[in-house]
Amino acid sequence: MKFISQLGIIPFDFSVLASNLKDYKSPRQKVLELEKQGTIIRLKRGMYVVSPSVSGKPLSEELIANHLYGPSYVSMETALRYYGLIPESVHAMVSMTLKLTKNYENNIGRFEYIHCPADYYSIGIRQVVEEDYAYLIASPEKALCDLIAYTPKLRLRFVKSMQTYLEEDIRFDMVEFYKMDPDIFEQCLAVSKKKTDIQNILKLLKK
Structure with missing residues (x-):
């Protein structure tokens, strides 16, 4: 065969x-x-x-995530870990999708999909091209926006609470944080449901 x-x-x-x-x-x-x-x-x-x-080749969980349920792109903790911005290992491959929220479990692992609207979805997506395949993943900025905007019950209404969340709760690489592109945060702010929280990312970034 x-x-x-x-x-x-x-x-x-x-x-x-x-x-x-x-x-x-x-x-x-x-x-x-x-x-x-x-x-x-x-x-x-x-x-x-x-x-x-x-x-004879290792599987790409990012590629599988894109194919399993789409349109979708890898994001949130999964993407932040991919970029080395948070130290914690992740329990699931998390993606954003234009479709309904859905989860899959198979022999590869757990794949979670979170719905977001089209105007928000299209911001800050990267295509990673490997030798013979490609997949979509959030930019670091979009992955952070997704994590904050779509984590249930997470409310970061003050700049100080945002800083504590990044430094202590998810142990974000703050050296890299201050190098981030404010433009993507501003695009997300325009259409996001958690405007105060994303505004606080921008305020902290510009401190």
């Missing part, structure tokens, strides 16, 4: 497998066998990825 290893690490749906398994009496049964053998990994119903032991 040479075609499977050629699929690389990009997630694919059942139809890709079925079109290459036409010689089998039951392509669906063969797919179940491939999954059981560990040749492919099921991400959700009808979506799979080739096992690293077959492709």
Whole structure:
């Protein structure tokens, strides 16, 4: 089954497998066998990825997150950790999406998606291009805005409380914080539901 290893690490749906398994009496049964053998990994119903032991390449959780539910981009603690801005390891791959809020769990891990409106969604997204694939992730500024704007019950109404949150609660790299681009925060401020909080990021940044 040479075609499977050629699929690389990009997630694919059942139809890709079925079109290459036409010689089998039951392509669906063969797919179940491939999954059981560990040749492919099921991400959700009808979506799979080739096992690293077959492709010879490590999986990209960011790429999987983009494909699993989209349009979406990786953000919040996941993106901040990706950039090395917070020291804590993250328990889930968190993304923002234009679709409804949704969670998935599979053999790769937990994937969480948080809904946001289109005018806010489009701000501060980066495309990371690797050797043979690409994925979308928030810029550091947008990831921080997303974390503050979309963490339930988080209220940072004063500059001092914002500073405490960054320095003590999430242990943000404050040297890097003061190098951040205010323009992205200002764009988020214009359309965000937590205007006071994002205003306090800007005030702290300009101190």
